[in-house]
Amino acid sequence: MAEAHAAVAFSFTVTPEGVNLDLNHEVFKAIWQSGLLSWKKRIGRMKNNFRNGLFPASPMSFVFTLSIVMALHYGGFDPSFGLIFFFQTHMLGLDVSNPIISYDISCALFAIIMWLIAILLIKYSLKALLTYHGWIYEVRGPISIKTKLWLGLVRLFGGRKPLLNSYQAALPKLPVPSIDHTITKFLESIHPIMDEEKYKRMEKLAYEFKNGIGKKLQRYLVLKSWWASNYVSDWWESYVYLKGRSSIMINSNFYGIDCVLEKPYGCQVARAASVIYSAIQYRRDLDREELEPLLLNKIVPLCSAQYERQFNTTRIPGIDIDTIVHLKDSNHVAVYHKGRYFKVYIKHKGSYLMPAEIESMLQKIVDDPSEPAKGEEHLAALTAGERVPWAKARTEYFSAGKNKASLHAIEKAAFCVTLDEESHNYDPDDPTAFDKYGASLLHGKGYDRWFDKSFTLVVFANGRIGFNAEHSWADAPIMAHMWECALSREFQELGYTADGHCSGKLSDQVPNPIRLEWDLPSPCLYVITKSLSVARQLINDVDLHVMMYTYYGKRFMKKCKVSPDAFIQMALQLTYYRSEGKFCLTYESSMTRLFREGRTETVRSCTAESCAFVRSMDDPKKTNAESIKLMQIAADCHQRAYREAMTGLGIDRHLFCLYVVEKYLGLDSPFLSEVLSEPWRLSTSQTPHQQAQRLDIEKYPNRICGGGGFGPVADDGYGVSYIVAGEDTVFFHISCKKSCSTTNANQFGNNLIKAFADMKSLFDESS
Numbered sequence: 229m230a231e232a233h234a235a236v237a238f239s240f241t242v243t244p245e246g247v248n249l250d251l252n253h254e255v256f257k258a259i260w261q262s263g264l265l266s267w268k269k270r271i272g273r274m275k276n277n278f279r280n281g282l283f284p285a286s287p288m289s290f291v292f293t294l295s296i297v298m299a300l301h302y303g304g305f306d307p308s309f310g311l312i313f314f315f316q317t318h319m320l321g322l323d324v325s326n327p328i329i330s331y332d333i334s335c336a337l338f339a340i341i342m343w344l345i346a347i348l349l350i351k352y353s354l355k356a357l358l359t360y361h362g363w364i365y366e367v368r369g370p371i372s373i374k375t376k377l378w379l380g381l382v383r384l385f386g387g388r389k390p391l392l393n394s395y396q397a398a399l400p401k402l403p404v405p406s407i408d409h410t411i412t413k414f415l416e417s418i419h420p421i422m423d424e425e426k427y428k429r430m431e432k433l434a435y436e437f438k439n440g441i442g443k444k445l446q447r448y449l450v451l452k453s454w455w456a457s458n459y460v461s462d463w464w465e466s467y468v469y470l471k472g473r474s475s476i477m478i479n480s481n482f483y484g485i486d487c488v489l490e491k492p493y494g495c496q497v498a499r500a501a502s503v504i505y506s507a508i509q510y511r512r513d514l515d516r517e518e519l520e521p522l523l524l525n526k527i528v529p530l531c532s533a534q535y536e537r538q539f540n541t542t543r544i545p546g547i548d549i550d551t552i553v554h555l556k557d558s559n560h561v562a563v564y565h566k567g568r569y570f571k572v573y574i575k576h577k578g579s580y581l582m583p584a585e586i587e588s589m590l591q592k593i594v595d596d597p598s599e600p601a602k603g604e605e606h607l608a609a610l611t612a613g614e615r616v617p618w619a620k621a622r623t624e625y626f627s628a629g630k631n632k633a634s635l636h637a638i639e640k641a642a643f644c645v646t647l648d649e650e651s652h653n654y655d656p657d658d659p660t661a662f663d664k665y666g667a668s669l670l671h672g673k674g675y676d677r678w679f680d681k682s683f684t685l686v687v688f689a690n691g692r693i694g695f696n697a698e699h700s701w702a703d704a705p706i707m708a709h710m711w712e713c714a715l716s717r718e719f720q721e722l723g724y725t726a727d728g729h730c731s732g733k734l735s736d737q738v739p740n741p742i743r744l745e746w747d748l749p750s751p752c753l754y755v756i757t758k759s760l761s762v763a764r765q766l767i768n769d770v771d772l773h774v775m776m777y778t779y780y781g782k783r784f785m786k787k788c789k790v791s792p793d794a795f796i797q798m799a800l801q802l803t804y805y806r807s808e809g810k811f812c813l814t815y816e817s818s819m820t821r822l823f824r825e826g827r828t829e830t831v832r833s834c835t836a837e838s839c840a841f842v843r844s845m846d847d848p849k850k851t852n853a854e855s856i857k858l859m860q861i862a863a864d865c866h867q868r869a870y871r872e873a874m875t876g877l878g879i880d881r882h883l884f885c886l887y888v889v890e891k892y893l894g895l896d897s898p899f900l901s902e903v904l905s906e907p908w909r910l911s912t913s914q915t916p917h918q919q920a921q922r923l924d925i926e927k928y929p930n931r932i933c934g935g936g937g938f939g940p941v942a943d944d945g946y947g948v949s950y951i952v953a954g955e956d957t958v959f960f961h962i963s964c965k966k967s968c969s970t971t972n973a974n975q976f977g978n979n980l981i982k983a984f985a986d987m988k989s990l991f992d993e994s995s
Contacts, residue, residue: 276391276517283394284354284387285347293346294339311338354385354398358528361822361875365868367525368791382527391517395529402460402823403876404453407446410879411438414903417832417879420839421811430902437899445889449882452889458825460881463888469700470550476543477612477679478766482704482949483669484711484915484936485694488654488662488776489929492691495728497594500645500687501587502722502730504561506714507685508574511539511642515557522709522821522919530821534702538710541682542639543698545619552701555640562641562744564676565593566649567605569744571637576739583722584732589741594647596743603748606756609675612766613759625752634744644684646676651690654934659775666774666937666961669694674763683707691728694936703827704936705819709919712933716922719931770939773962773973777981780988783955788856788991792952793870793914794863795987797833798841800948802983804910805842807976812909815941818873820881829878831870833912837862845986852990859987909945913938917953925954937961944968946976 279287300307363375371379387394411434419427453459469480486492492499513519514535522530540555559575572589574581581589610618626635638644652665669686671677677684683697697707723731748756782792797816805811814833820826841858844850850858872878887900915935923931935951940963947963960980964971 272516276393280391280394280396280517282347283390284350284385284398285343286388289346290339290343293343294336297335297339297342307338350385351398354382354387355400357382357385358398358822359400361871363525363528364871364875379527386527390521390529392514392519392521392532392535393517395521396532396824399529399531399822399824401453402458402820402826404446404450404459405877405879405882407438407442409877410882411435411442413879414883417835418813420834420836421813430899433899433902437897441890441895441897442886445886445893445895448889448893449885452885458823460820460885461825461827463885464827464881465552465700466549467888468884470543470552471548473615475613475762475766476615476698477671477674477677477763478770478939480699481670481679481696482699482707482936482938483666483694483696484704484707485665485669485774485934486692487715487931488665488692488934490931492693493728494691494724494730496647496687496689496691497587497590498583498724498729499691499693500590500647500685501583502718502724503685503687503693503714504574504586504645505580505583506717506722507539507710508580508642509717510710510713512580514538519713520920524822528822530819531824531826533825534706534827537701538682538706539642540640541701543680543700544639545615545622545680547616547619550615550619550700553639554701558640558642560637560641561643561645562638562678562681563590563593563645563647563741564608564678565647567600568593568596568598569604569607569634569638571641571742571744572645573739573741574642576735576737581738582732583730584734585738587730588734588738590647593741598743601746601748603753603756604746606675606760607746607748608678609756609760609763611679612671612674612677612763614762617755617759621752621755625749625755630745630747634746637742637744638678638681641681644678644681646672646684646686648672648676648686648688650688651692652688653690653692654776656776662774662776663772665692665694667770667772669696670772670937670939670963671763671767671770672696674767675760703817703819704913705916705919708915708917708933708936712918713920713922715931715933716920719928720923769965769967771964771966771971771973772937773960773977774934774937775960775962775977775981776934777958777960777984778956779981779984781954781956781958782952784988784991790860790863791867794866796914796950796952796958797866797912798838798859798862799980799983799987800910800912801834801838802842802845802987803976803980804946806846806983807979808909808970811839811842812945813906814910815908815912816870817913818870818878820874820876820878822874823876828881829873830880831866831873831878832880833866833869834910835862835865835869837865845983852993856990859990907942907945909942910948911941911945912948912950915949915951917951929954932957935959935961937963940964940971944970946971946973948976 297307357378360378362372363378366372366375415431415434418430422430449459456462472480494502510519519535521532524530537552537554540558542553544551544553560571560573563570563572570593572586572593574586610621622635626632648668650668652668653661654665655661672686677686677696679696680698682701683695686694686696695707695711697704725731785792785795788795801811801814811834816831816833818829818831820829837858841855841862844855844858883900883903887904890897890900917933918925925932932953933951935949935953937949938947938961940947943965945964949961951959953959960977962973962976962980964973964976
């Protein structure tokens with residue numbers, strides 16, 4: 229498929245009659261519109277930065293301040309105690325000007341000073357207030373007088389109509405926990421999973437570290453916390469994600485699925501066009517900061533820093549470390565269909581294209597009979613294989629000519645789109661269908677998702693959708709927020725015709741999609757083949773089971789006076805113990821976005837209290853009442869640990885950063901080496917639901933999203949993601965490796981169902 233474009237804005241020819249100058253007015257018009265749009269965006273960002281700098285005050289507050297100063301001064305009272313007169317008589321230019329004008333200017337200068345001082349006082353007062361976290365321990369209990377007073381002050385200083393980033397400057401820094409706290413909590417967490425001999429050895433190493441080099445490492449870390457906006461996030465991004473040299477497919481990337489109970493309204497290209505448009509509108513809200521910041525309990529702000537790189541972002545491979553490249557804007561998406569890549573514009577003549585117009589371009593791609601270039605079909609396998617071969621190939625074969633231009637079209641796209649040839653769906657009569665659906669989003673065929681892109685939108689042949697997201701730029705709640713907004717916009721604001729196409733009319737001049745061209749030499753084709761081989765080995769080894777549990781959900785869990793998350797974590801502990809006959813180190817992800825640039829912290833869900841509850845479930849000597857009591861104790865312990873992780877008192881990020889400092893100093897700690905090498909055989913994460921509150925789930929129960937999942941973290945362990953969707957539904961995404969003889973995702977799912985049933989029977993029989 230080809231598209232004619234003017235290459236230059238003007239051309240001229242010399243003839244016997246003279247010089248013939250041919251101006252291309254369309255190109256000049258496009259240049260003018262592009263420049264105008266760029267300046268509008270700059271002015272918009274400057275305006276937002278100005279508002280955010282003043283927040284929680286507003287520009288109108290200056291008018292109020294000036295009015296008060298002028299009214300008091302003209303009323304015979306000097307609020308400046310002589311400072312206005314000092315300005316009038318000593319500032320250059322004011323002492324010789326008209327007395328009335330110089331007087332008014334002096335009042336305005338004093339008002340500006342008072343206004344800026346007031347803004348700083350309010351801002352730092354809010355920042356000091358947000359360091360208090362006692363409220364989080366009183367969410368479901370009686371509220372103390374201290375917390376009530378704190379809530380009132382936060383409301384008073386919290387400002388009105390905040391932009392997305394308005395609270396960023398007021399967020400406190402993540403504190404560094406004390407060595408004593410971290411060591412104590414660490415030893416508590418490993419005691420249940422170690423025998424006494426191993427525990428005593430680890431205890432000795434821990435105390436030697438605490439009383440030895442731990443103090444020195446802690447001093448460096450505290451120094452970094454004073455200097456950096458967050459002492460964890462930059463090292464976490466670099467060392468956990470970007471320095472990894474193995475495949476990011478399955479090992480790092482995660483996926484999300486559709487509202488599986490709702491039948492897709494549109495055909496493949498219509499659904500793709502509608503969701504592309506919805507995602508771009510969400511990007512526009514981000515650019516303008518019109519997306520409301522998330523507030524816990526509608527009061528406490530969460531950090532919004534991760535949203536910045538959601539679009540126009542690509543992970544670029546490197547020999548030693550990858551880099552994240554983010555562009556301020558992008559006017560196209562990259563589309564993959566039947567082994568071919570296309571550049572599809574989302575803007576034309578300064579305006580966003582509507583869903584019907586995007587659909588017409590996608591339809592041209594589907595109707596295009598051309599064959600992929602040699603090596604083009606499997607090109608994305610480079611992003612699925614190991615990072616070093618991809619980095620070398622990118623430098624050697626994609627640094628000039630067609631390949632460079634085409635690669636840049638993909639890497640500079642707002643995001644990638646795959647029009648998949650397969651159909652996937654949720655089928656309650658065929659459990660394997662859901663597994664195949666999740667697996668296709670997790671890894672596809674190893675070459676049909678661009679795994680380096682911030683996210684790839686996948687649209688299946690039957691109109692069902694999902695996404696695959698790269699993990700280094702942000703965590704799953706950020707993608708979940710966009711996904712929720714995009715799907716709700718599609719449902720509430722956009723529509724489809726009776727035959728499944730996008731509503732709306734086509735404009736006269738819709739741009740054609742541009743086929744990307746490639747010229748891949750034989751050595752490059754060899755690297756692609758090797759990367760695809762690595763990807764297929766990973767794909768063949770992953771065992772994924774996705775299930776929808778509908779027997780009961782958070783409605784029943786709350787009746788048991790147990791947090792739904794704690795209830796599910798106890799069920800997972802019971803399931804793992806019954807599956808493996810032992811307990812293991814358990815990872816649950818918790819966010820630290822109460823702090824500036826916060827990302828995640830680990831909740832160690834396997835505790836002495838949870839182990840006591842699990843053992844009681846299969847102990848015939850224990851009554852139901854005793855098991856319920858043990859579960860409630862374990863759940864309370866888990867909730868306390870979760871809150872500590874959220875409020876900067878977690879231990880794993882602290883230990884990780886101590887380890888990084890140790891390596892920078894060239895030291896060696898047996899304690900840190902063992903701690904950081906311990907495998908997380910049960911890695912869990914809860915996907916948040918209804919962050920934006922854009923859709924009434926009670927009114928539209930079929931619009932619940934099925935969440936998403938990730939690959940196993942340990943070779944002999946499980947990865948379990950879950951989403952509490954609605955009052956009586958929980959989705960689980962369970963992964964492990966087929967090469968491990970002791971793990972089986974389907975068996976784990978069956979044991980989880982039994983654990984849920986047994987836990988419910990405790991309360992049923994007691995009542």
